[in-house]
Amino acid sequence: MRIAMFTEVFLPKIDGVVTRVVRTLEQLAELGHEVLLFAPGHPPAEYAGHKVVRVRGVSLRLLYPELKVGMPTPEIAREMEAFRPHLVHTVNPVWLAAYGVLSAGRRDVPQLASFHTDVPTYTQSLRVGWARHPMESWIRYIHNKAEVNLCTSGPMVERAREVGIQRVGLWPKAVDTTGYHPGNASTQMRARLTDGHPDAPLVVYVGRMSREKDLDALLEPMRRLRQRVPGARLAMVGSGPHVDELKKRFDPDWTVFTGYMSGVELAQAYASADVFAFPSTTETLGLVALESMASGVPVVGARAGGIPFVIDDGRTGFLADPGDVDGWVDRLERLLTDPGLRREMGRAAREESERHSWRAATETLVGFYEQAIDVHWSDHHSLNGPLLDRFARPMPRPRD
Numbered sequence: 001m002r003i004a005m006f007t008e009v010f011l012p013k014i015d016g017v018v019t020r021v022v023r024t025l026e027q028l029a030e031l032g033h034e035v036l037l038f039a040p041g042h043p044p045a046e047y048a049g050h051k052v053v054r055v056r057g058v059s060l061r062l063l064y065p066e067l068k069v070g071m072p073t074p075e076i077a078r079e080m081e082a083f084r085p086h087l088v089h090t091v092n093p094v095w096l097a098a099y100g101v102l103s104a105g106r107r108d109v110p111q112l113a114s115f116h117t118d119v120p121t122y123t124q125s126l127r128v129g130w131a132r133h134p135m136e137s138w139i140r141y142i143h144n145k146a147e148v149n150l151c152t153s154g155p156m157v158e159r160a161r162e163v164g165i166q167r168v169g170l171w172p173k174a175v176d177t178t179g180y181h182p183g184n185a186s187t188q189m190r191a192r193l194t195d196g197h198p199d200a201p202l203v204v205y206v207g208r209m210s211r212e213k214d215l216d217a218l219l220e221p222m223r224r225l226r227q228r229v230p231g232a233r234l235a236m237v238g239s240g241p242h243v244d245e246l247k248k249r250f251d252p253d254w255t256v257f258t259g260y261m262s263g264v265e266l267a268q269a270y271a272s273a274d275v276f277a278f279p280s281t282t283e284t285l286g287l288v289a290l291e292s293m294a295s296g297v298p299v300v301g302a303r304a305g306g307i308p309f310v311i312d313d314g315r316t317g318f319l320a321d322p323g324d325v326d327g328w329v330d331r332l333e334r335l336l337t338d339p340g341l342r343r344e345m346g347r348a349a350r351e352e353s354e355r356h357s358w359r360a361a362t363e364t365l366v367g368f369y370e371q372a373i374d375v376h377w378s379d380h381h382s383l384n385g386p387l388l389d390r391f392a393r394p395m396p397r398p399r400d
Helices: 016-030 074-083 096-106 119-125 129-143 154-163 187-193 215-228 243-249 263-271 287-294 325-337 339-353 358-378 386-390
Strands: 002-007 034-040 050-055 057-060 064-070 087-091 111-115 148-151 168-170 202-206 233-237 255-259 275-278 299-302 317-320
Touching: 002 016, 002 074, 002 096, 016 034, 016 050, 016 287, 016 358, 034 074, 034 096, 050 074, 074 096, 087 096, 087 358, 096 111, 096 129, 111 129, 111 358, 129 154, 148 154, 148 358, 154 168, 187 202, 187 233, 187 255, 187 263, 202 215, 202 263, 202 287, 215 233, 215 243, 215 325, 233 263, 243 255, 263 287, 275 287, 275 325, 287 299, 287 339, 299 325, 317 325, 325 339
Parallel strands: 002 034, 002 087, 034 050, 087 111, 111 148, 148 168, 202 233, 202 275, 233 255, 275 299, 299 317
Antiparallel strands: 057 064
């Protein structure tokens, strides 16, 4: 199968969406499928044997400096028509990927869209709440042009339906259980994460440091936790537009900011922690929580968004209500002070993660691709509307 994929984010940026895209590209290659990927900024020219078309990106410097918005160009049309895809997959269609939706409609190509980031909800954290309703309308319009829409967690399936997105299915969660493993625990990494105090109780967060991650919600719990668990430390692994403000607010005597990590270093950081703290309330899934679980480290996460879809409360970790400082302190304290409970939950977390491979998730995705193609051609009504019909350049249905 030939798949044209449009994504709003890709390498060298690192986040949960990028991780899912790259792992999916790897698995699609192993399954014998060919992908033409359109990505903004300065991505590699190919990945896992698939060609990557670099699309000029413009930085959202004032709103989100790390994010580059891809600008549509005539080259996209030329590449699409030469590739002759069986299907177009748009990842989080908002701007560049939304252009992919319109381009697929113009060429009468079946579509699947995946919903990874609850952008309308993020508008509150980014202090542009006025954009929430227009963004919901835009996302609903774009997604409903696809034959199939996918979300990465059960709660987000419901959220997508609330927004008005139709034909929604579940793209199963997955994690790399080979790269992330309890055996990656490292005394040297633990010393680095604790600023030279490897015997101190250690709470770790891994991920992007931006306002929508609600990391300020760890300030008071960590302050109170140190009163009840003397010496407890926090390591913040990653970076982002909010990192400088966080460095000012968290006590430098008890907090380490490491910057971005990847590969072996990142795997060691997960496995060297006692507890993983994940306060975000806007996650559609929370891949970092799954990576921590694969590393044998229990998670304390917010009872919000897609996190309850990942954590089995009381078995693989704990859920805490957003804003419930006492609840957060209690759960973190229990895991830091009870090695037996920590080991038991860590084993259960690892066992749970082993049930969710990237191969199984990608095979399910391919099934949805086939469904989108079948629906498109079995209920074929020319193109998507009079405006698109007027400017349409339909391609013949690929037969090979």
